[in-house]
Amino acid sequence: MASVNVIKPKARMSNSNILFLIAAVIFVLMYLFAIISYPGSFMQFQTFFDLFNLNAPLIIMTLGLCIVMIGGGIDISIGSVCGLVTMACAVFLESDKGNIGGAILISLGIGIAFGILQGYLISYLEIQPFIITLSGLFLAQGLLTTLHKDPINVTMPAFVRLRDFDIIITWLGTKNRLGVFIPCEIKPGTIIVVILLVLLASVMKWSRFGRNVYAVGGNSHSANMLGINVKKTIFLTYVISGLTAGLAGFVYIMTTGAGNVGNASGAEMKAIASAIIGGTLLNGGVGNLLGAPIGTLTLLVINELIRAAGVQSNFQAMVSGLLLYFFIVLQSIIMALRDKKGFRLALPSWLRLSNKG
Amino acid sequence: MLSEIILEMKDISKSFPGVKALDSVDFKLRKGEIHALMGENGAGKSTLIKIITGVYEKDAGLITLQGEPIHFKTPQEAQDKGIGTVYQEIMLCSNLTVAENMFIGRSHGPVVNWKQMNEKAEQLLASLGIPASPMQELSSCSLAVQQMIAIARAVDMDCKILILDEPTSSLDEDEVHKLFELMRELKDRGVGIIFITHFLEQVYEISDRTTVLRNGKLVGEYETASLPQIELISKMLGNVLEDITKLKKHEPVVTDTSVPVFEGIGLSSVAGVRPFNFAIQKGEVNGFAGLLGSGRSESARAIFTADKVTGGEVKMKGKRVKIKTPLHAIKQGIGYLPEDRKGDGIIADLSVRDNIILTLQVLKGFFKPFSLKQAEEFADDYIEKLNIKTPTANTPIRSLSGGNQQKVILARWLLTHPEYLILDEPTRGIDVGTKVEIQKLVIQLANEGMSVTFISSEIGEMIRTCSRLIVMKDREIVGELRGTDLTENDVMNVIAKGGRNA
Ligand SMILES: Nc1ncnc2c1ncn2[C@@H]1O[C@H](COP(=O)(O)OP(=O)(O)OP(=O)(O)O)[C@@H](O)[C@H]1O
Numbered sequence: 106m107a108s109v110n111v112i113k114p115k116a117r118m119s120n121s122n123i124l125f126l127i128a129a130v131i132f133v134l135m136y137l138f139a140i141i142s143y144p145g146s147f148m149q150f151q152t153f154f155d156l157f158n159l160n161a162p163l164i165i166m167t168l169g170l171c172i173v174m175i176g177g178g179i180d181i182s183i184g185s186v187c188g189l190v191t192m193a194c195a196v197f198l199e200s201d202k203g204n205i206g207g208a209i210l211i212s213l214g215i216g217i218a219f220g221i222l223q224g225y226l227i228s229y230l231e232i233q234p235f236i237i238t239l240s241g242l243f244l245a246q247g248l249l250t251t252l253h254k255d256p257i258n259v260t261m262p263a264f265v266r267l268r269d270f271d272i273i274i275t276w277l278g279t280k281n282r283l284g285v286f287i288p289c290e291i292k293p294g295t296i297i298v299v300i301l302l303v304l305l306a307s308v309m310k311w312s313r314f315g316r317n318v319y320a321v322g323g324n325s326h327s328a329n330m331l332g333i334n335v336k337k338t339i340f341l342t343y344v345i346s347g348l349t350a351g352l353a354g355f356v357y358i359m360t361t362g363a364g365n366v367g368n369a370s371g372a373e374m375k376a377i378a379s380a381i382i383g384g385t386l387l388n389g390g391v392g393n394l395l396g397a398p399i400g401t402l403t404l405l406v407i408n409e410l411i412r413a414a415g416v417q418s419n420f421q422a423m424v425s426g427l428l429l430y431f432f433i434v435l436q437s438i439i440m441a442l443r444d445k446k447g448f449r450l451a452l453p454s455w456l457r458l459s460n461k462g
Numbered sequence: 463m464l465s466e467i468i469l470e471m472k473d474i475s476k477s478f479p480g481v482k483a484l485d486s487v488d489f490k491l492r493k494g495e496i497h498a499l500m501g502e503n504g505a506g507k508s509t510l511i512k513i514i515t516g517v518y519e520k521d522a523g524l525i526t527l528q529g530e531p532i533h534f535k536t537p538q539e540a541q542d543k544g545i546g547t548v549y550q551e552i553m554l555c556s557n558l559t560v561a562e563n564m565f566i567g568r569s570h571g572p573v574v575n576w577k578q579m580n581e582k583a584e585q586l587l588a589s590l591g592i593p594a595s596p597m598q599e600l601s602s603c604s605l606a607v608q609q610m611i612a613i614a615r616a617v618d619m620d621c622k623i624l625i626l627d628e629p630t631s632s633l634d635e636d637e638v639h640k641l642f643e644l645m646r647e648l649k650d651r652g653v654g655i656i657f658i659t660h661f662l663e664q665v666y667e668i669s670d671r672t673t674v675l676r677n678g679k680l681v682g683e684y685e686t687a688s689l690p691q692i693e694l695i696s697k698m699l700g701n702v703l704e705d706i707t708k709l710k711k712h713e714p715v716v717t718d719t720s721v722p723v724f725e726g727i728g729l730s731s732v733a734g735v736r737p738f739n740f741a742i743q744k745g746e747v748n749g750f751a752g753l754l755g756s757g758r759s760e761s762a763r764a765i766f767t768a769d770k771v772t773g774g775e776v777k778m779k780g781k782r783v784k785i786k787t788p789l790h791a792i793k794q795g796i797g798y799l800p801e802d803r804k805g806d807g808i809i810a811d812l813s814v815r816d817n818i819i820l821t822l823q824v825l826k827g828f829f830k831p832f833s834l835k836q837a838e839e840f841a842d843d844y845i846e847k848l849n850i851k852t853p854t855a856n857t858p859i860r861s862l863s864g865g866n867q868q869k870v871i872l873a874r875w876l877l878t879h880p881e882y883l884i885l886d887e888p889t890r891g892i893d894v895g896t897k898v899e900i901q902k903l904v905i906q907l908a909n910e911g912m913s914v915t916f917i918s919s920e921i922g923e924m925i926r927t928c929s930r931l932i933v934m935k936d937r938e939i940v941g942e943l944r945g946t947d948l949t950e951n952d953v954m955n956v957i958a959k960g961g962r963n964a
């Protein structure tokens with residue numbers, strides 16, 4: 106009930122922001138822990154930059170996926186689309202007509218094509234996103250193996266130059282044991298991550314489209330009644346996620362320099378985990394794009410820690426799994442506390458066993 | 463008064479599986495008039511609205527807006543043509559801020575200017591006296607505030623036509639007043655307003671014309687002032703309703719006054735009710751009266767421990783018991799129909815019957831044991847008793863009209879037969895005919911030995927149903943009224959005199 110006295114209630118923090126904040130705090134604490142435990146590697150700036158340098162494709166995919174998830178959907182085709190793009194680029198670059206501009210166009214083209222196809226089927230024909238993007242996953246995998254089965258190492262000189270290109274930060278770095286100063290290096294992929302992050306986070310915060318995505322993910326029925334074109338909004342989220350998957354593919358091959366059937370396989374699951382850890386709820390309407398890199402990095406740092414501890418690598422998968430449980434339960438508890446409603450796992454209805462609510 | 467017709471609907475028909483919701487209905491809205499659309503639950507009022515705004519597609523008929531035939535396919539088109547709508551079920555997004563909810567879907571630029579939007583929202587909220595801040599997330603607002611925000615959104619749209627489908631159902635008198643002032647202002651500016659409500663006094667207070675629907679058919683269009691209330695009711699129901707004011711007062715069947723069924727001593731909760739003492743006897747119907755925000759719902763919630771209880775002790779039939787959670791309360795034989803029924807409301811895809819027996823099944827073993835078959839029979843019985851309009855008991859509940867869904871949730875709790883039942887706003891959104899049935903049913907249950915706390919924002923309804931009224935103000939009890947000839951004035955007097963600032 107409203108209180109009669111017209112005291113303006115304080116605007117409390119939104120769910121999106123509080124989940125993001127928690128993710129950020131946990132990440133910082135964990136990184137501090139890593140620095141204290143293994144100062145040898147984590148004290149170095151380069152280690153931090155390498156997290157981006159080596160995992161730029163995953164972060165890029167997670168960004169697009171977060172937008173889809175905020176809109177209440179899911180896209181599990183992104184890993185395979187990314188893999189397909191690396192192979193397509195490799196084949197093209199090794200052909201006679203191979204050039205870098207063309208490779209970028211191919212990457213974005215494949216991504217958009219998948220985005221448009223899946224977005225159309227999901228939004229306009231109202232088919233479950235899980236099913237559609239699972240089909241997309243198989244389709245992309247099939248295309249990938251049809252295209253080429255064996256690994257291709259791209260040798261085109263222009264491309265090799267791009268692959269090996271580093272941005273050197275002269276004022277930041279560490280002295281090695283011999284006392285020689287080694288400056289930090291940043292890969293172009295990291296720059297793309299930063300640009301894309303700023304761009305997409307701004308879109309989600311300040312564009313009409315971005316706010317519509319939140320509305321649709323929160324309550325698509327209400328959003329429709331409020332005059333939002335729900336179908337178009339959902340459609341566009343999948344196009345964006347296709348685009349980022351395509352771009353991730355190009356960044357992937359730019360990092361590794363090779364097309365391979367196994368490229369980025371299973372990346373969709375890492376991206377989903379990253380998104381969740383970064384504070385994007387699976388049931389839509391809540392999330393902050395700045396959480397995407399934080400989620401990815403949290404996952405990576407945990408794995409690095411395990412490796413540094415010298416534990417067998419199968420523990421990494423287990424710990425990733427436990428971390429995910431931890432975050433989903435933590436988020437559910439926070440949401441329950443805030444809404445003063447009963448505890449309920451923050452999962453979409455199609456992932457919950459009971460169909461209540 | 464010769465006024466230009468802005469909206470005309472001719473021969474509108476609409477069928478849903480198993481129901482003819484509208485059967486060649488005509489409707490006319492003139493410039494600068496407030497037009498009440500009346501009818502029982504399920505008469506087809508909301509369907510007519512949704513056909514105008516493009517939520518549903520009509521099967522047949524013609525709609526013209528200022529002489530031009532229109533055919534909206536989405537609510538957005540209607541909005542763009544200057545039709546502002548507040549739907550019966552509040553249609554807002556709870557994960558967005560208050561300001562966003564007021565402006566989203568209305569601007570067409572690619573960029574959101576938060577600063578400007580928040581400033582505009584702030585002004586609008588202030589001018590309507592809505593206690594909310596623009597940057598607050600909507601989920602943290604009460605139902606009443608959300609309703610006001612939905613209204614603020616619609617009236618701000620600079621519209622030609624404003625449609626209000628039961629906007630007053632969760633508002634208190636003050637807020638209704640503010641809304642009416644606003645409606646009059648818009649009317650003077652030439653806006654045509656369609657107003658749906660089940661509060662007859664409101665129809666007479668504000669509307670110029672009334673169109674009555676019954677079972678999807680048009681009964682007629684009348685000048686409100688020249689249509690006596692009793693006639694309006696009989697037009698809506700199709701028969702003459704016994705005078706509700708003559709409804710028999712209920713006297714508690716007191717078996718043993720020394721031991722109350724429920725007794726709370728010094729109860730207080732996180733919701734801010736001041737510690738209060740309260741007891742209810744077997745077979746008694748009492749009520750918490752007071753204005754919105756007086757603490758009437760909060761007290762009920764404290765009894766059921768729906769809000770965390772911070773102090774006090776509880777006795778059931780004289781024995782001290784510990785009630786910490788709603789589940790404990792249920793185990794002790796307390797049932798509770800919450801005021802906000804959206805949260806614990808309906809399960810859209812389950813049938814009407816399953817929705818009714820849901821709580822009973824969950825509570826199996828806590829109250830009287832029933833077999834499933836018995837439960838289903840009871841459910842069917844309540845469908846009839848509460849006049850729930852549904853094609854069959856197996857129809858999914860989502861296809862019922864708003865009021866009929868409310869009845870299902872009420873039936874759910876009535877059916878559980880707890881020893882002590884708390885009903886917070888049980889008749890919200892329910893038509894006059896059924897309101898009387900509900901009052902009778904409550905009294906009948908009390909006569910069978912159930913204790914009931916009945917809370918309603920309609921004081922008249924409480925006076926007719928309750929044998930004892932506990933009057934609240936500023937979150938504390940300021941008086942108690944008994945007697946068979948109470949009037950609304952008696953209650954208002956206690957409210958006016960009572961309280962800290964008295
Ligand atoms: N989406 C739907 N699917 C199937 N039937 C429906 C649907 N919407 C409404 N109906 C049926 O149409 C009839 C009219 O419903 P409507 O919602 O227009 O009633 P109403 O006059 O607004 O009632 P209330 O006062 O309870 O809001 C009802 O019998 C209802 O069951």
Ligand SMILES: [Mg+2]
Nearest residue numbers: 508550863864
């Ligand atoms: Mg209705």
